[in-house]
Amino acid sequence: MMKSKAKPAAKTRIQSENQDLILKAALDVFSTYGYRGATVDQIAAKCGLSKPNLLYYFRRKEDIYTAVLEHTLTEWLIPLRMLDVTNDPITELTNYISTKLEMSHRNPAASRLFANEVLHGAPHIRKFLNGPLKDLVEAKAAVIQTWIEAKKIKPVDPQHFIFSIWAVTQHYADFAVQVEAIMGPKPDRLKTQTAVLEILLNGLKISP
Template sequence: MDAPAKKRRTRIQTEKRELILEAALEVFSAHGFRGSTIDQIAEAAGMSKPNLLYYFRRKEDIHEALIERLLKTWLQPLRELDEAGDPLTELRSYIRRKLEMARDYPRESRLFANEILQGAPRIMPLLEGELKTLVDKKAAIITGWMRAGKVATTDPRHLIFSIWATTQHYADFDVQVRAVLGSHLGGDSRFEDAARFLEQLYVDGLRPKD
């Protein structure tokens, strides 16, 4: 844990930490953990390396702080899946929220993807703990909807994986998406177009058959 965290931080300390984390997000999302250095982060933050090391002693500490923050944000749409709501409406809203995150947090998405591609050496406990527990809980809710005949029967975990893959594509492969769509389709409206398509794909596919 970084040294200043052991006591109450001042406003300036909080601002400096946020500056460092913002700079580190830019560096890590572009170069990955292994390809990034403290010197690069310090330069991006506009501060000296010794000054940066006052707030975070190691590159690993900065990365850990970013990942912990990312997971809280990244998992919030799944947490909001409400068992008491209409199942198709809940799933439609979940898809929308995931696409909004792809649009608004592309660097965070690349940071997470880079970590997973490296075998998740720094976040495996979080994946096997907090993430798995949440997915198991929501999979049980979806299974309940299926047993009640409210949605078509399928594998709930692979459904969640599929939604992750199709929505996050628009963050991690945004350059490719815009290149293929071209200037007339690759503008800001591409996320709305994607939302309509994915809603049709999933909602129609999960609608119970008569």
């Protein structure tokens, strides 16, 4: 469960470069095949290190996995943290949704890694879900509630609304294969963004 003793101290330039290589390759392999489906061999091959050399940097397979997860999670919540109660709600929510779509598009592997972890019961990040994530969602649900009470947007259950945003935006990364099977390869990103914003936000706008 997020043992940060996993990584050895990175001191030399070669060490820190190799660590980056490993984490990048591991994100790729773990997100494609899942924790159990990924093999240390694959990760080693992908970053051009020998298996024993890779295991010199991270003693166990699980240590690589938790390192990548940790790295991903810290970045993942930044956009939600930025939701600011003092600004216009539609502007803020448009911004948040667009940023999440953008992140899912730029780094689908990270989205899939996280999806896979939660799908299988989140054994490595239970504490994170019950602690920091829960706290953050409650704080931001309160922000949305404030907007509702100020009649700046129509009423909606704030927590479920946040879930819906996550669900829809991450869908385009996690289920990309399915989306492309139906829409053809390389779906128009602007069209996607416009559609998602309309679907999620039109119901909230106060009628003119």
